[in-house]
Amino acid sequence: MFRFFSRPAPLVLALAVFTCIPVLTALVQVFQIPFGTYPEDSARLAVAPFAWFVHVLAGVTFGIIGPVQFVRALRHRFGALHRVSGRIFVLSGVILGISGLSLLAQVTSQRTPLVDIARGLFGLALLIALALAMAAIRDRDFLRHRAWAIRAYAIGMGLGAVALVFFPIYIITGQPPNGVASDILFVASWVLTIVFAEVVLRYSSHSPPEFPHENRQPQRL
């Protein structure tokens, strides 16, 4: 299964399915926040309107550009475009992480400290992974760059797994799951996404190099 998901087409398709709930939720809020038409459940985030707005905007951008960046054929054919969209991806990831941490600091949490600690750690981890992805590409180490970019995406979009687990519960019961058990499930789903990305990376590192000039060793220009 992991080998299957390490191939480009299934990986991108799986990512699109996986991330659609948080991306769509964030997209809807991009329009709701300026008009104040957000749902009652989310109204408490309005104490930090700027952080909330840039957070959902960055989440949509990061969520949509990520899978496109991982399409090998596009990287080959449109290298310049990959570099431009890569910068937008990194910028949106940085804004996502910083605004997430800012929301964490400003909004009164409705969850146990477990979730808040996890959000804080994942927010920081996202910023670190993006910095390492950029450092790797400066060293012309394509494999390390790809690995850190995938890790950054998994950290940022760990919410996808959370949504896949929580959304059906919300649809069936009419209210979001609450309590310690649901918070453990929340963090576990996020962590599992990161573990899944790590396993996919391990399998894909056995596949042949993408570029003829790309080898397994770091290169410097």
Ligand code: HEM
């Ligand atoms: C490491 C990454 C992330 C961190 C640390 C983070 C952090 C946060 C925090 C602290 C909140 C406020 C939660 C609350 O008090 O209820 C929040 C809300 C939100 N985040 Fe993120 N987030 C991250 C990634 C994302 C991504 C990738 C998306 C979308 C693609 C996203 C979409 C949202 C949305 C839509 C809300 C509002 C939820 C609501 O209406 O209750 N977040 N985030």
